[in-house]
Amino acid sequence: MPFQLSPFYIIAVVLLVISSAILNQGKTTPELELCVSHAQPNPLAELFPNNATGVLNATLAIIPISLETARRLIPPQYGILERAYRALLPDFPEGMYPVMVQAAHDHDIQFRAYGITIDDFSRVGFEFPFLDLLGDGYSSFRWAPAQLLTASHDIAVQGSRDYGTIVTPAEWDPPCDAYRALPNGNTFFKGKSISSSEFIEVEMSRLKDLSLNPYPLELFKNITNQPTFASSSSCDNMIRWFNTTMSVGEFAPAPVLGRIRANAFPYEGTEKEWTAVYGVQVATPFIENNYLDCRTMQGYVGTGGPGDSNIVEGGNIFNQHMGMEL
Ligand SMILES: *[C@@H]1O[C@H](CO)[C@@H](O)[C@H](O)[C@H]1NC(C)=O
Ligand SMILES: *[C@@H]1O[C@H](CO)[C@@H](O)[C@H](O)[C@H]1NC(C)=O
Ligand SMILES: *[C@@H]1O[C@H](CO)[C@@H](O)[C@H](O)[C@H]1NC(C)=O
Ligand SMILES: *[C@@H]1O[C@H](CO)[C@@H](O)[C@H](O)[C@H]1NC(C)=O
Secondary structure, three states: OOOOOOHHHHHHHHHHHHHHHHHHOOOOOHHHHHOOOOOOOOOOOOOOOOOEEEEEEEEEEEEEEEHHHHHHHOOOOOEEOHHHHHHHOOOOOOOEEEEEEEEEEEEEEEEHHHOEEEOOEEEEEEEEEEEEOOOOOOOOEEEOOEEEEEOOOHHHHHHHHOOOOEEEEEEEEOOOOOOEEOOOOOEEEEEEEOOOOOEEEEEEEEOOOHHHOOOOHHHHHHHHOOOEEOOOOEEEEEEEOOOOHHHOHHHOOEEEEEEEEEEEOOEEEEEEEEEEEEEEEEEEEEEEEEEEEHHHHOOOOOOOOOOOOOOOOOOOHHHOOOOOOO
């Protein structure tokens, strides 16, 4: 989120990093010392030293809502590309639209060639994929209007606000991981505003019977690779790789089922709870190209436009071995 490759921005980031280092000198920072993430290191920094890279360890979950509600929540100028999500989800209930909750820990963010590393942070929000931002009838974009985000992380807070995102500075449980285990074996992740009653809480159990999971991993790969926008004309092009060692073996994507409770945009005001929410827990490294003009992303490989040769097969690939086939 927080980078673009303009010299000014790099200088600004370096200055922020230096000044926070100076501020921290001689101070004991017990929170930081306690904050040891369990996430794996970023494998793309070496391959793409001139790009912003990192790791997102996330719970991604789908909340089906009615198309009428979707139409009410999503700004009217953005069409909903129902055909695009039905291509991936032929059995998705009639008249419904998939909202994605993304609850993630951003880890080991680097701009290797510039020697820049950025502290980890957490964020969670409701995201609206498969939107016709450009009015061309085929390019899918994802509207991510609001996030709770680590309050102390000035660079990430500002970087997200620069997209026009409504950022709610928040604190986290667990403080520096994608989730923690509850005594009952479920995973837990909660972001809570430091200044209001807003929060989003995600509790999930791992599905043992994979065939119960209604959503193919391909759906999450597709959604998370759609360019993201908030309320400005700039888009975030995050390229998430689902084919590295971070997504195989002990780290293979885990289908989950659980509940989400929230009081946060666009469901702010009263607390809401969704039960029987299905999703996946997966960590993916990413390359991030920030603040692109959305119009330049028409028909981009992630959007489903013409020239997009990345045609996907249906089926539930949780049952298959992850790896090169993606
Ligand atoms: C993702 O986070 C969970 C919870 O902290 C951790 O157990 C897991 O190892 C992480 N995955 C990777 C690939 O770092
Ligand atoms: C890396 O950054 C450059 C410059 O912004 C960009 O042109 C290139 O597409 C990026 N690489 C990837 C793999 O996105
Ligand atoms: C892994 O996935 C990325 C993004 O989808 C792709 O660019 C890359 O070529 C893939 N690598 C391998 C070894 O398949
Ligand atoms: C996403 O799904 C659409 C079909 O809706 C497809 O055209 C596009 O290639 C997919 N994109 C990726 C990156 O898999």
